[in-house]
Amino acid sequence: MTTQHLIQQIHQKQSFLCVGLDVDLTKIPEHLLQYEDPIFEFNKRIIDVTHDLAVSYKPNTAFYEAYGIKGWKSLEKTIRYINEKYPDIFTIADAKRGDIGNTSSMYAKAFLEDLDFDSVTVAPYMGKDSVEPFLAFENKHTIMLALTSNEGAFDFQTLEVNGEELYKKVIATSKTWKNSQNLMYVVGATKAEYFSEIRKIIPDSFLLVPGVGAQGGSLSEVCCYGMNTNVGLLINSSRGIIYAASGMDFAEKARAEALKIQQEMQRILANR
């Protein structure tokens, strides 16, 4: 998907919501466990009731790998379902990969070509040649960890290197890489005050923002500091939506939660 197509979808749906499909068998409604592939059945229902409110879905690969081959089948079925039924959705493989060049190429091929995700998340620690193989795919996007939403973000990401914080150095350096126009960045909502600093370095890039809701971040604050003329934000919510209820009405309740966020986004878009 091109960035222009994503922006157009945001305006059309009046939403920049990404739904995180972090599906845990111990948390999904019991009545789905009778199916051969409960995770896929759960995802399908969540997607069917939220696809008009969200512009993006983001399965975190850990939750699928945790179930081995069965889990990979669920992941494969989920991405194929979205791509076939809702081709306007921007899909994110939240995999946080990164390795030496020839190995990163294998990961990039797996997620961007074979599974045909629109984007994949990557970790920056190994530098340029660990990320560039992901950037080589046309109309695909690489979402690099910059400033994450967890407590451990302060262990290394905010350390000062030559007078600026490491996450800023990571972002600034990545702009010099080949095909850097295909980069987006993960910036946690729990650190809203950092967004204006980040916008000085990358005014135009899309930011994928976890941490609204369950992890305590505020949507309006993030938008205040992080939004650009093209919106430039994808706000992720996982548990708050997909586990809104665990009974027969889980899908309705998930839709209601997604709708609340979409309506808040619509207000924010109207008032900017």
Place this chain on the structure above:
Amino acid sequence: MTTQHLIQQIHQKQSFLCVGLDVDLTKIPEHLLQYEDPIFEFNKRIIDVTHDLAVSYKPNTAFYEAYGIKGWKSLEKTIRYINEKYPDIFTIADAKRGDIGNTSSMYAKAFLEDLDFDSVTVAPYMGKDSVEPFLAFENKHTIMLALTSNEGAFDFQTLEVNGEELYKKVIATSKTWKNSQNLMYVVGATKAEYFSEIRKIIPDSFLLVPGVGAQGGSLSEVCCYGMNTNVGLLINSSRGIIYAASGMDFAEKARAEALKIQQEMQRILANR
């Protein structure tokens, strides 16, 4: 596997060789492609002819993910084969994972419990709560990226933070984490002069060393600067061994390459 058991294996085999199982279908002998699972058949043969010369095997998960569900089946069969037939082998899932706490727990369970690897590689960028879930498994090991063997290692890992390089800060900080006795570190052989610096911070930890051979690092130099009283090194070789030849004799040739390295290791152990 306990660290003591690994050390005992090193002395018994007079080897601290780890064979990297980075298996690419385009590079394995053609006659294996007729089998239902060529990657597993290749691994089985490589393992059978090198298990007395190596103390460890390290499949890089990227090479398996690249083949989707089929690839995961090959990985699962490979680890089960090693664990059943050669239980004294130290197994490494080279996955370079790392995510927020509850997600890292899923990865840790997948690799250390379900697949039953002895260890898994992780990336440090997200800090303490992204690594500690891996450290919680008894007699399992977490091998954290410190200073990698690729060119991009100089992008961020060697930047100065408060007067010391980031990789040193990463190593020193990780020592304060819960169950840090279960940590090992990735340190690339291409940077042999850094080993003595690293040994000042972690004299006793095991280091997993990629980059000998194909990437240009020297075994004797690494041992000179990096070895400790318990040896403390696992030297990885992938392509140099597993792709030593591509004909019917590929396994013999792989053994010959592994034997050369093991004999050099034996000399080094005798002379220290």
